[in-house]
Amino acid sequence: MKIIVSGGGTGGHIYPALSFINYLKTVEPDVSVLYIGTEKGLEAKIVPENGIDFKTIDIQGFKRSLSPENVRTVYKFIKSVSDAKKMIKDFKPDVVIGTGGYVAGPVIYAAAKLKIPTIVHEQNSIPGVTNKFLSRYATRVALAFQEAGSFFPSKKTVFTGNPRAQEVADLTDSSNVLGRYGLRTDKKTIVIFGGSRGALKINTAVVEALPELAKKNYQILYASGEIYYNDPEFLDIFTAFNLKENIKIVPYINNMVEVLNDANLILSRAGATTLAEITALGLPSILVPSPYVTADHQTKNAEALENAGAAIMIKNTELTGKRVVGAIDSLLLDDVRYRQMAESALREGVPDASNRLYRVLKDVLNGR
Numbered sequence: 001m002k003i004i005v006s007g008g009g010t011g012g013h014i015y016p017a018l019s020f021i022n023y024l025k026t027v028e029p030d031v032s033v034l035y036i037g038t039e040k041g042l043e044a045k046i047v048p049e050n051g052i053d054f055k056t057i058d059i060q061g062f063k064r065s066l067s068p069e070n071v072r073t074v075y076k077f078i079k080s081v082s083d084a085k086k087m088i089k090d091f092k093p094d095v096v097i098g099t100g101g102y103v104a105g106p107v108i109y110a111a112a113k114l115k116i117p118t119i120v121h122e123q124n125s126i127p128g129v130t131n132k133f134l135s136r137y138a139t140r141v142a143l144a145f146q147e148a149g150s151f152f153p154s155k156k157t158v159f160t161g162n163p164r165a166q167e168v169a170d171l172t173d174s175s176n177v178l179g180r181y182g183l184r185t186d187k188k189t190i191v192i193f194g195g196s197r198g199a200l201k202i203n204t205a206v207v208e209a210l211p212e213l214a215k216k217n218y219q220i221l222y223a224s225g226e227i228y229y230n231d232p233e234f235l236d237i238f239t240a241f242n243l244k245e246n247i248k249i250v251p252y253i254n255n256m257v258e259v260l261n262d263a264n265l266i267l268s269r270a271g272a273t274t275l276a277e278i279t280a281l282g283l284p285s286i287l288v289p290s291p292y293v294t295a296d297h298q299t300k301n302a303e304a305l306e307n308a309g310a311a312i313m314i315k316n317t318e319l320t321g322k323r324v325v326g327a328i329d330s331l332l333l334d335d336v337r338y339r340q341m342a343e344s345a346l347r348e349g350v351p352d353a354s355n356r357l358y359r360v361l362k363d364v365l366n367g368r
């Protein structure tokens with residue numbers, strides 16, 4: 001089997017693609033994969049690191065306001081459709097899968113025009129512009145939230161969940177990952193991060209909370225995001241607190257699948273892929289939705305978990321160091337509440353998402 005995968009910009013679009021590729025390699029050992037991304041997206045780093053063939057096209061997102069940049073974007077779209085067509089004709093895939101982010105636009109569009117079956121995977125409860133546009137051309141639209149179905153042609157949608165959920169749920173050995181970070185295995189661990197790129201508001205609040213957190217009987221693994229780690233506002237503070245026994249601060253957590261398997265609680269943004277991971281594991285969470293995303297979709301993502309009793313949501317504007325410490329304590333010091341939240345989280349998870357997406361792929365290949 002030969003497949004082309006395209007998706008990117010942020011980790012939330014890339015990791016589901018990688019998880020599905022890893023899964024495919026186990027069920028279709030002779031599969032060959034080409035990944036198409038952009039040079040600027042996080043995929044240019046992550047995909048080659050995972051040993052997957054990687055090619056780029058040059059494309060940018062449309063500005064929502066009337067802007068002369070959009071003329072350039074139209075030109076780039078036309079050029080990148082033509083580049084993607086060449087790559088597709090050379091590689092001859094059986095199917096092309098898009099996991100969102102604007103890079104997937106020209107690739108799926110080009111494949112559809114060449115009459116190659118296509119699947120679009122939508123991670124969010126409110127779809128991004130690219131996937132909405134592509135749903136007219138795609139053979140199937142795979143959903144991670146049922147709610148997203150209303151934005152797409154109903155005959156094309158199928159609920160699969162997010163493949164990253166299955167990857168974290170299927171892990172059997174986390175290889176003492178906390179020990180490798182210099183943390184202990186016999187203490188409760190809170191993992192803190194602000195999505196795949198970090199979040200200034202979370203960093204500011206956590207920095208305010210660090211003096212209190214350093215006194216606690218639990219431990220913290222905290223990823224600030226690559227762009228914030230060396231910021232003069234933070235670096236000295238991070239260096240000083242890294243000397244504390246129960247605190248470890250890094251720019252980015254590369255082995256999140258293992259880390260989540262050994263975590264007790266998460267504090268993070270409410271990106272869809274993160275939520276798929278923590279629900280697959282039944283991990284309670286404190287969610288601070290980013291207000292800077294299309295149609296405020298992270299708030300909808302977080303509300304879905306909060307309403308299910310699976311998470312505590314804190315509004316971005318209300319996040320302070322005190323709230324961080326208070327929310328962590330309220331869960332870790334109350335066993336009954338913690339267990340109930342863990343059970344509720346697990347009920348929301350889709351730990352067989354890759355199996356489901358694979359069935360969709362087979363159907364599409366068989367013309368069903």
Ligand SMILES: CC(=O)N[C@H]1[C@@H](OP(=O)(O)OP(=O)(O)OC[C@H]2O[C@@H](n3ccc(=O)[nH]c3=O)[C@H](O)[C@@H]2O)O[C@H](CO)[C@@H](O)[C@@H]1O
Binds near residue numbers: 255274
């Ligand atoms: C600002 C923005 O546009 N955010 C969107 C983006 O988020 P973004 O890429 O930040 O968010 P997600 O939460 O969906 O995914 C983050 C991924 O990065 C991983 N991770 C994170 C930090 C780290 O140190 N190491 C690491 O591996 C997480 O485990 C997860 O797999 O795509 C998501 C779609 O899927 C959307 O729901 C988000 O709204």
